[in-house]
Amino acid sequence: MSKTNAALEVNEVPKPQKWIVLSLQHLFAMFGATILVPFLTGLSPAIALVSSGLGTLAYLLITKGRIPAYLGSSFAFIAPIIGATASGGAAGAMIGSFLAGLVYGVVSVLIRLLGVGWLMRILPPIVVGPVIIVIGLGLASTAIDMAMYVPGLDEQVYSSTHFTVALVTLAITIIATIFFRGFFALIPILIGIVSGYVFAMTQGIVDTSEIAAEWAGITSAGSVGAFFAAVFQNPEFLVPFVTYSPFEVFSWEIVLLMVPVALVTIAEHTGDQMVLSKVVEKNFLKNPGLHRSIMGDGVATMIASFLGGPPNTTYGENIGVLAITRVFSVFVIGGAAVLAIFFGFIGIVTAVIGSIPSAVMGGVSILLFGIIASNGLRMLIDNHIDLSDKRNLIISSVILVLGIGGAFIQLSDNLQIAGMALSALVGVFLNLVLPNKESGYGNGTILDDREVADDNEGAA
Template structure:
């Protein structure tokens, strides 16, 4: 890529009118997914926007303004957050992000000291791929219930009308994903939600009373530890969170590799993978301290960078500022809250399926050979244990179940079964020293 191919380089600042328009474009790219996650786990979309903006600004500082990445709500943490909230309320759910952030910080220090080979050997594609598939398929029931029912938790509330809203949303999102080009090609989720919401309003299942009553400017209800709630550590929550961290580590490494190719810089060397991981850890911790869902770098915004050839961190920072501002607009928050669960269910059918398919794609891209019995065994065990809901009751309060148990057993099998590749190919971008 030549300098002529770049519209704005990483440290170039656009003029104000262009700056605003480019930043809003990134805001749209992350918006649909960022508000969907808190909607699914029962957290505040406004707080999610604020934590997303603050996390991104912090990430830019930690990475020395060298990585133009936007951070938004992570789909990988949906299951453990839901489980944590069910077992101990919002306060316990917030500990998921906090504990993950602490682990990220430790791993960042280890990567700075020892490089990244050890991490890739612990998390090879044959383990991570099936775990990603378990995350997506494990949420399939949630998506279907949201799509088909007036109340997702009550099987007796099936409604053809409400299901039609989900199907319209799903099909329009698919159309946008398949056929839209340019800027609109990177916001298919937002397009689907808007169209589904419009259809839901037409058929009369949207309640606008909350929007009418809401104030224009309103401070969101933050969940602050020891102020609004008392944190309660549950080891079952910590165990359930660990396999998700395994997945998000791999996801973050992948994002850095893709972004390095997009902007033609080896970000794994400068500013270093350890800074990127530390930035993600900061985002997870910050979100948990104010009541937002766990955050991670967004592939949607990397897509915007690739399309526009605008790599400026000032544009990314501008999008973060706009996200924070939107979080304080009460009418906007109320409008999001008025979206029927069936709309989100329709989008979730596609998104949760894509998560599962991403695990399959990881196996294909890394040419995992399923003619080898060891690979077939590892993947099979992870999938059945994870989706089937197997568990080990360690103590009365601690249970290793589902995805967590599947990931642990998969990692053990990878180490004990013969034929393991002891030196993982780090790819050309990972061949250099990351210290």
Template sequence: MKNNNKAILDVHEKPKAAQWLTLSLQHLFAMFGATVLVPFLVGLHPGVALVSSGLATLAYLLVTKGQIPAYLGSSFAFITPIITVKALGGPEAAMVGSFLAGLVYGVVALFIKGFGFKWLMRILPPVVVGPVIIVIGLGLANVAVGMAMNNPATKEYSLTHFTVALFTLAVTIICSIFFRGILGIIPILIGIISGFTFAYFRGIVDFTKVAEARWIQAPEFMVPFVNYTPHFSWSIAAIMMPVAVVTISEHIGHQLVLSKVVGRNFIEKPGLHRSILGDGLGVMIGSMIGGPPVTTYGENIGVLAITRVYSVFVIGGAAVTAILFGFSGKVTALISTIPTAVMGGVSILLFGIIASSGLRMLVDNNIDFGNKRNLIISSVILVTGIGGAALKFNANFEIAGMALATMIGIFLNLVLPGKEKEQDLNSMFKAESKDNGTAA
């Protein structure tokens, strides 16, 4: 696999000491806005999310033998499942579900090691994955709009808050369209900073927590058998585990794009089974300390493409810096002071992009909706997923929302006649190479 852009720093090259921190901070800033947004939405501690992101990335680099320069940040695909599971059994249940999702990665990695990955593509063709990704984005639409419009204190409409949200949204869009280079990779971060500043002048920012926080302060970890006793539930498993199947398919897409950017075939060496195992291990590490599930980030692939700095030492430096940030009480307190309206404004764009990326997958793979088979599969996935359909077997076991939609989509794809010719893997994910957007 050739790469026409010669690397400034190749995968195993160390940067000079003076450059190392700057290059690592670029990757940290690229993932920062989206990674802290996930715990903000699901009610987890942002400091723990930063620590788990850093630890997960270091584990990923270890499992992949330091051959893949990829950063792992909070996954948007798990937002709705985490919220659902927390309603059933609290944050502890969400951590158990995240651990089970990580196990799915491990099982899939073993199957890929033994049988290759074409079987996975047969189970998850674009006609299934595309609509599920749309469900992930549109299923969060009410969350984003509610955060943007409502005063969190009264839960009622607030013109001030909505104005802040619209300002944040406008700045983020302008940065995405008109900024180039590194600034074009971090529109989320710029939007949050700009919206936060605007919100301060509108009088809805309170720095009391920042003033009271210590510079060095451990985040609020949730460690099993220390802070709580984990309990297995079939309902939790049914809600969380199917999501991993979708994020794994996106992981494959990221690996293909990353291979093109760096000029090495990471699918073959160190192997897709290793990268998926590393991703799953990262998810399990996060669940052991109270962090959200993680995934490879398109933003960080974009940084690699622009800077041509592919060094895993730079990625490792970003991971260590994220961990240090997580242990800074001032940093995590500052994150907690960001108004929900600011996050709501950013979320309107982010969740829309996720939904649009699912639509783009269908378009780029020439999915023919004149074909009744394709029309039926996508239609059922969309309505059951967005509508919140649920199978409730008893008080302790139900399959709902996106998880149910994914399972129904896989089933329909396997049993309905008239399956089209199997999609080429590179074709399925070619859209990702055009636009390394926010990782779902």
């Protein structure tokens, strides 16, 4: 491809005085969404930040420093993590995350050996689009519950105060998304959370006791050692064979909850790489190769599972930052990753995140989960999927009703295929057995294996 009109090329090192500012911009762009996932699933936001940073650095290493992509917490795994946690605790969710990362690795090897055509045939737009809609709408009740009800009670108690906070947060987030420009247009989620937090304080639903305790410890430190001990914390990492035994929490239910979702997120990842290639004007699917990109994503997810964080994925928010700033340097992305790791060890940051009311997160989630569903609809539209075609109509309809309706197959007392996983598997099955498969691709471009194969000299 032709030379880009980049402010900084992929391998250019920014000047020191600009480096930290550019990296902070990426950190702010991903921050709101990355901490929202652990907040919703009961995992540690501090660990999510650390695993996000480490995962991004691993991704940059595996892709040979050629793809400027930041990885943060994946929204697609929210419902599976909640289900896996209910089955095997937080450790169970980590087992599921590791297996999902392993799926990425297997797919990466298969793409390296066989090309990408087989993946596109299993997961065409007519399957992936409706499943993404299920991912978003399946979480709708979670967002509404957080927005409307008093948290921490055994039964649901409606609160007009909490719902007002949620609606104000939602309104500010929408305004920031539509009307803000420049740098502020890149961080509407963070703006919504901060503004909602401030409004929630005026309504008396913010518990700042942990923040006060952290601040008291910092201000009362009588020595340099005591100051650092007060500022820095050691997150409670969930490490296999150290804090728990994987063999004791493993179950086939966790496998069925997490693994099918990994196939869908791999298809999403491929779409992200196409968009990123257009933005940077370099064919990342060819060099360093889609197999390396998927492997990097999988390794980042496995790293998160070894620490107690949610699965990682490439972030559209940060691709947006690249498109606007034209700063493509992987050193800027790496700087953001280092800052995320640093923030994860700052106790007062964790205390502030922990004090965010569920109503604020509920308000933001109403928009975010709807956007996920809308992206699934967009996939169908962009690929010109014809829903007047009976085959397409059947596949999409069955996926939507099974997934959103919460259907499940009970295999044993403790084993079931449920909701999103079931809808994805049924969608893949219907796509493979029903005739006229070409209609499932619409008018979108099916990747030719030769387009994503590595050059011989770059394959290693």
